Amino acid sequence: MFKNKIKLIIFIVVLFLSSISLSFAEDYLIGIGDVLKISTWKEPDLSFDQLQVRSDGKITFPLLGDLQAEGKSTVALKEAIEEKLADYVEAPNVTVTLVGPVSQKYYILGEVQAVGEYPLVKKLTAVQAFALAKGFTEWASKSEIILFRREVGKEQVIKINYNDIVKGKLENDILLKADDIIIVP
Template sequence: MKLTKPMQPMKLKTLIATILTIPLITLAANTTHAQEYRIGNGDILEIVTWREPDFSREEILVRLDGQISFPLLNDVQAAGKTPTELKNTIETGLKEFISDPHVTVTIRDAGSQRFYILGEVVNTGEYPLLKDLTVLQAFALAGGFTEWASKKEIILFRQEGGQEKVIQINYRDIIRDKDFQQNVKIQADDTIIVP
């Protein structure tokens, strides 16, 4: 059996420091700062008030004006709020009628979270935005491209800050790993056009 030379103290310290920092780097890389969901027009909510069935609703549609109708509170602004903000608004309003209301707001159907694909894809139309999707995944949902698709001239229209933004996408560059940054995440109301 051959004996190996023991590690020098400096190299051992470096190795230990490296091993200890790997989990921290991995943790930092996996931590996302996802924004809390914002309620939108067309969403269907479930609102439950604990021990108060008269103030609970299984399905409430967020109307086009962004409001919901709720017993004794009449119209309540829901669009643009997080479920927690809407919960707090309803609890504050119900304190006039219930001594200590506890409300839970759940998104049953995220009807406001949709995107659209038009043009030379197999299945054009409206798609639900159920998770973080990229344009490559959106093309997969649409069944891929037709044989006439121009994969180098794809356009994504997006509303940001009241302005229309146009993003050029070259599918060929993405799949050839030339410009993977073009594989952008889809946002609600994005429209992708494949010429």
């Protein structure tokens, strides 16, 4: 019994480490309400500690006016700003950092220790979501977990069997998307 728990813990740790995104900046797409830090090297007037993406998906940047931020990665936004700033600043070096990710979320309900809304700030699997929700309650039906997903034009109901995942069937450990709802009966 004790060895099985140790194996499970090791499995979960390996799973977490194997899916950590080294390219977070390229994974997360900026959305409405997200807060960005934009720094332009040697240009303090073109640097901001907190710049919130407006409801129209844009940010306002000096010299450049309104720029589309929604739907871009931080790397893509950085490149767009640098390209446009090149008309005004010699060899601009811009850094865009996501400091307040609020636009992409997922929800986990039911028999978990910490029910709630969670930010989706990197590639995240179902098992990782269960861990962030502090695991299951003793009454959880781990083989009958349901994920509801709405994408343009279609709704999906996906069954997740946690027991199969811990037995090595990793195809059941799906990647979450924004606005996914996980229900643990």
